[in-house]
Amino acid sequence: MLSLPKDLDAVDYSFQRAYVTGMMSLISRLLQAGSEVDDDIQREVAALPDGFVFRMEVMPDSPSLMLQKRDGTLHILPKESPIKSDLTIKFKHVTHAFLVFSFQEGTATAFANDRMLLDGNTALAMKIVRCLNRVESLVLPKVVAERAVKTYPDIKLLDKLQLSTKTYSKLVSNLVKEI
Amino acid sequence: MAKDYYEFFCPVKIVAGLKALEHVPYELSSHGSSNPLIITDKGVRSVGLVDHVTKAMDAAQVSVAGIYEDVPPDSSTSVVTQCARYYREQGADSIVAIGGGSVIDTAKAVNILVSEGGDDLKAYSGAGNLKRPLKPFFVIPTTAGTGSETTLVSVIKDDDTGTKMPFVSHFLLPDVAVLDPRMTLSLPPKITAATAMDALTHAVEAFTCLAKNPVSDSYATAAIKKISENLVDVLNEPSNVEGRLELAQAATMAGIAFSNSMVGLVHALGHNVGAVAHVPHGVCMSILMPYVLEFNLAERADTIGDLLLHLAGPDVYASIPSTQRAEKAIERIREMKEQVYSICQLPRTLSETGAVQRSDLPKIAQMSLDDASMLLNPIDATYEQALEILQQAF
Ligand SMILES: [Fe+2]
Secondary structure, three states: OOOOOOOHHOOHHHHHHHHHHHHHHHHHHHHHHHHHHHHHHHHHHHOOOOOOEEEEOOOOOEEEEEEEEEEEEEEEOOOOOOOOOEEEEEOOOOHHHHHHHHHOOOHHHHHHHOEEEEEEEHHHHHHHHHHHHHHHHHOOOOOHHHHHHOOOOOOOHHHOOOOOHHHHHHHHHHHHHHH | OOOOOOOOOOOOEEOOOOOOOHHHHHHHHHOOOOEEEEOEHHHHHHOHHHHHHHHHHHHOOOOEEEEEEEEOOOOEHHHHHHHHHHHHHHOOOEEEEEEOHHHHHHHHHHHHHHHHOOOOOHHHOOOOOOOOOOEEEEEOOOOOOOOOOOEEEEEEEOOOOOOOEEEEEEHHHHOEEEEEHOOOOOHHHHHHHHHHHHHHHHHEEEHHOOOHHHHHHHHHHHHHHHHHHHHHHHHHOOOOOOHHHHHHHHHHHHHHHHHOOOHHHHHHHHHHHHHHHOOOHHHHHHHHHHHHHHHHHHHHHHHHHHHHHHHOOHHHHOOOOOOHHHHHHHHHHHHHHHHHHHHHHOOOOOHHHOOHHHHHHHHHHHHHHHHHHHHOOOOOHHHHHHHHHHHOOO
């Protein structure tokens, strides 16, 4: 069912930008940590070429996240890093990134809805999308995650990642205000 | 369920029907072109299909800059640069591609080089790396299947690395696609069947996968109807001009549908059956389609049920309770496969191809998980599920 925000004028792009920036940094950290401890993420990362750089950004130029595979795991690169990415996913607008990172639109649906552009090797993109799905399903409670991830995987990972419930409950409470 | 958001784009002029080839000179002149290079392959040329086009052009005093006929079935960067050089030597001002998927993909890539200059095709690989319109580009398909005449993608093998490089840009779309039944009339039954089943798969996947939208749905369903009504007739009577034209239009319409709504698991698996065992693409599609639809039933029963109207017609559709339509639609595709098999022995299973070994299946399943077509399938298949589908189809 289509539903529109109760008050269209109330769309707060600066809130969305701040939220997306926060989520991108959280997801970067989860991907980095996941690549060290989680079997599923490790299996995907193992198949990436060494030195592989993945970047996700919001057009025209911010916010963004950038990760590089080095020595078998993912490492966060600073935003201003001059390294050229091998795979880039670009959201066309901050509001589309917000839809995805607030779990209102899954990664696959966002592609299906032309919310983002993909540049790079598609086989490697599929591995990254699976890593993102894996991580996204951790960030919010299961009931919300099911909207974002097409097919929900079994998760027993939260403890391993030592992700504090505080971190995401804070995000959730921010979300509830917006949706 | 209404689609939250979608985009639809198809700027290709479709010139279709009887005596369509005779419209080519006018279309060329309306694009300011007077000296086109024809790009084709030896097979197409040897059966006289290029002559149909050049004769129609001669009669309207349009001469061609040259005919490049050396496109192999699996085109590569060296072919593209060689062809671009020939275009420049001949002083051509536009491209007319006459052939199937490989010829059309090659011509798209040649158009990049001759429009942008230079020989460095790799610099333009990937998505969105072209920023302006290219030279006038016309496509005359000689198979009714790939839909390449309406897609914005070209895939070319890199001779240096052996990998397949994709090129994706709206500027790769042809200006004009010409569908004339003369061009597919001599296609042997087995190739007719395989390419039509590819087109059917494009329409079925565009209609059942995540990026479906109301506009592409209308192209997809019309294509499905044309293929179900005409394929068997054409196979029984290859010189059936009307039926040939219906299949050609169906392939183009299915191409429009999937270039906007993409494909799914049939293609994800089929691409890799093709890569591992060198089974023709359309054969893979025909084999796998019913098994994948069964797998997708869990998420898409209603949508698959809707296919029945277009696969079997209103009387059958109305006679089947809505809860059984999806199974009936899949059954109808199986019937088509049986009919096609009895006429031209198009393989119904992977083992019937004689090229796929049971021991290949794990590798194919593994590779399929990384195929981009998996992304928009309604269900993300796991390795075990992909393997299970392949085993069923074996
Ligand atoms: Fe196909």
